[in-house]
Amino acid sequence: xxxxxxxxxxxxxxxxxxxxxxxxxxxxxxxxxxxxxxxxxxxxxxxxxxxxxxxxxxxxxxxxxxxxxxxxxxxxxxxxxxxxxxxxxxxxxxxxxxxxxxxxxxxxxxxxxxxxxxxxxxxxxxxxxxxxxxxxxxxxxxxxxxxxxxxxxxxxxxxxxxxxxxxxxxxxxxxxxxxxxxxxxxxxxxxxxxxxxxxxxxxxxxxxxxxxxxxxxxxxxxxxxxxxxxxxxxxxxxxxxxxxxxxxxxxxxxxxxxxxxxxxxxxxxxxxxxxxxxxxxxxxxxxxxxxxxxxxxxxxxxxxxxxxxxxxxxxxxxxxxxxxxxxxxxxxxxxxxxxxxxxxxxxxxxxxxxxxxxxxxxxxxxxxxxxxxxxxxxxxxxxxxxxxxxxxxxxxxx
Amino acid sequence: xxxxxxxxxxxxxxxxxxxxxxxxxxxxxxxxxxxxxxxxxxxxxxxxxxxxxxxxxxxxxxxxxxxxxxxxxxxxxxxxxxxxxxxxxxxxxxxxxxxxxxxxxxxxxxxxxxxxxxxxxxxxxxxxxxxxxxxxxxxxxxxxxxxxxxxxxxxxxxxxxxxxxxxxxxxxxxxxxxxxxxxxxxxxxxxxxxxxxxxxxxxxxxxxxxxxxxxx
Numbered sequence: 001x002x003x004x005x006x007x008x009x010x011x012x013x014x015x016x017x018x019x020x021x022x023x024x025x026x027x028x029x030x031x032x033x034x035x036x037x038x039x040x041x042x043x044x045x046x047x048x049x050x051x052x053x054x055x056x057x058x059x060x061x062x063x064x065x066x067x068x069x070x071x072x073x074x075x076x077x078x079x080x081x082x083x084x085x086x087x088x089x090x091x092x093x094x095x096x097x098x099x100x101x102x103x104x105x106x107x108x109x110x111x112x113x114x115x116x117x118x119x120x121x122x123x124x125x126x127x128x129x130x131x132x133x134x135x136x137x138x139x140x141x142x143x144x145x146x147x148x149x150x151x152x153x154x155x156x157x158x159x160x161x162x163x164x165x166x167x168x169x170x171x172x173x174x175x176x177x178x179x180x181x182x183x184x185x186x187x188x189x190x191x192x193x194x195x196x197x198x199x200x201x202x203x204x205x206x207x208x209x210x211x212x213x214x215x216x217x218x219x220x221x222x223x224x225x226x227x228x229x230x231x232x233x234x235x236x237x238x239x240x241x242x243x244x245x246x247x248x249x250x251x252x253x254x255x256x257x258x259x260x261x262x263x264x265x266x267x268x269x270x271x272x273x274x275x276x277x278x279x280x281x282x283x284x285x286x287x288x289x290x291x292x293x294x295x296x297x298x299x300x301x302x303x304x305x306x307x308x309x310x311x312x313x314x315x316x317x318x319x320x321x322x323x324x325x326x327x328x329x330x331x332x333x334x335x336x337x338x339x340x341x342x343x344x345x346x347x348x349x350x351x352x353x354x355x356x357x358x359x360x361x362x363x364x365x366x367x368x369x370x371x372x373x374x375x376x377x378x379x380x381x382x383x384x385x386x387x388x389x390x391x392x393x394x395x396x397x398x
Numbered sequence: 399x400x401x402x403x404x405x406x407x408x409x410x411x412x413x414x415x416x417x418x419x420x421x422x423x424x425x426x427x428x429x430x431x432x433x434x435x436x437x438x439x440x441x442x443x444x445x446x447x448x449x450x451x452x453x454x455x456x457x458x459x460x461x462x463x464x465x466x467x468x469x470x471x472x473x474x475x476x477x478x479x480x481x482x483x484x485x486x487x488x489x490x491x492x493x494x495x496x497x498x499x500x501x502x503x504x505x506x507x508x509x510x511x512x513x514x515x516x517x518x519x520x521x522x523x524x525x526x527x528x529x530x531x532x533x534x535x536x537x538x539x540x541x542x543x544x545x546x547x548x549x550x551x552x553x554x555x556x557x558x559x560x561x562x563x564x565x566x567x568x569x570x571x572x573x574x575x576x577x578x579x580x581x582x583x584x585x586x587x588x589x590x591x592x593x594x595x596x597x598x599x600x601x602x603x604x605x606x607x608x609x610x611x612x613x614x
Binding site: 160193194253255279280 | 401461462481486591594597
């Protein structure tokens with residue numbers, strides 16, 4: 001039997017999946033808590049779509065980036081590659097006909113197929129907030145402010161939130177035929193500025209417009225004003241409102257080169273970036289057409305935070321979760337007395353009986369049980385329940 | 399927060415001389431890179447230069463290990479890396495082509511009708527696969543690491559997909575171009591996050607390189 005168990009347990013998880021051990025898991029929960037609290041403070045209600053959705057084409061990703069399989073009924077199902085799409089489906093079906101604003105927030109794992117040898121994970125967590133219904137500057141500003149405040153409350157400093165506008169980028173190529181414009185936008189979503197401008201020129205865009213497009217795509221921050229991009233005024237108004245909604249140290253930057261790979265955005269688009277990591281920590285924008293794909297056209301704006309990247313950025317900038325808990329380790333004496341003492345202490349403290357092999361970075365105070373009211377510390381002092389709690393609290397605050 | 403110097407990745411090999419010419423022309427200090435070919439990480443003025451194999455440069459930049467760099471479009475097409483392509487520098491011109499034995503194109507097409515599939519040897523399986531999928535031709539890709547021109551002569555494959563500059567090597571091996579897939583030149587590429595957050599440093603470099611390349 002032991003031989004068989006070894007055989008089964010010999011391999012680690014499949015490529016791109018991994019175990020999250022207690023120190024990391026505790027940090028991730030601390031982050032999740034801060035984000036969920038922020039979402040709740042803006043009136044966003046929690047929502048939990050299933051992990052698995054039907055496996056038909058995702059509007060989000062190429063089919064080959066979605067993990068799909070046949071279930072026992074022969075139906076093609078997919079591990080969700082994002083949660084925004086699931087929220088869009090759910091809103092279209094469960095809130096059909098609702099006209100008011102829906103504020104919905106989620107936190108959970110998503111799955112993406114990644115080629116081997118790229119060092120990419122196939123499972124990661126996303127936290128996000130979607131505002132369905134309202135449009136205009138106040139709605140767009142709310143999404144931006146919520147993202148900025150959520151990241152700040154999680155402890156992230158030095159992040160910038162780069163804000164672009166897909167409508168404004170399309171307007172740079174006004175005059176092109178619809179097909180040519182779609183091709184230009186596809187090149188830009190793929191990051192190919194060289195190809196996009198060449199295609200626009202080949203499709204007949206004049207040199208003045210080409211030069212303006214080139215300058216606009218290079219403009220960030222105050223430069224956006226000087227190139228006179230259509231939509232710069234709208235962005236300025238949105239950013240000013242976002243700063244009012246969240247008067248913290250958020251750094252919003254207008255940036256017309258910010259063109260996400262996802263095709264479903266229609267208005268503002270944004271990414272949270274941090275100097276310590278080469279990938280966006282969060283991404284979002286206005287996607288007024290996505291719900292229509294599920295038969296219930298409604299405007300919407302939202303974002304998703306990649307929790308593992310946020311954690312990496314926090315860790316690289318020296319963040320560690322506050323040691324807001326001390327673990328009291330009771331060296332057991334009489335079993336009944338030990339159990340009673342543990343029960344009394346647990347009303348305010350975390351207690352284990354016996355030395356634990358894993359404390360996930362928590363501080364541990366060891367005390368030997370004397371009777372059901374008292375335990376003795378390593379330094380020889382014997383404390384009662386109240387004094388023990390106080391000792392643990394002092395230790396925590398020191 | 400202090401930032402590390404901007405890291406510029408250079409393709410080793412055929413492109414390097416032109417890369418250094420372009421960078422010197424816009425005022426970058428590349429003397430260190432030119433002097434010692436064994437040092438892979440060299441400081442030059444405000445920049446830090448990294449020399450790497452072309453195929454790795456897209457990976458370095460996609461993952462943020464370098465902020466910007468110069469690499470052939472051919473490499474980008476094969477790697478599929480998510481990077482920003484900002485300037486066409488014009489040098490390093492070459493073409494992806496489909497080639498086959500000079501006198502046997504008709505024969506291989508006849509074979510295709512009977513056998514339903516052609517074998518294609520290449521160092522660039524992604525480019526080849528995409529091309530034939532778009533053309534609607536059923537092919538089996540055979541990945542090789544070099545000397546692709548040999549494959550049809552020894553019966554490893556019917557055709558090849560390869561990168562050619564002049565076509566002299568094809569000629570010497572009695573191969574003819576069946577069709578051109580796409581042209582390639584050297585590109586300035588950047589990690590998107592670096593391009594956004596360090597625009598004040600990257601923007602002027604990109605602008606100068608574009609101005610340098612424009613009349614060419």
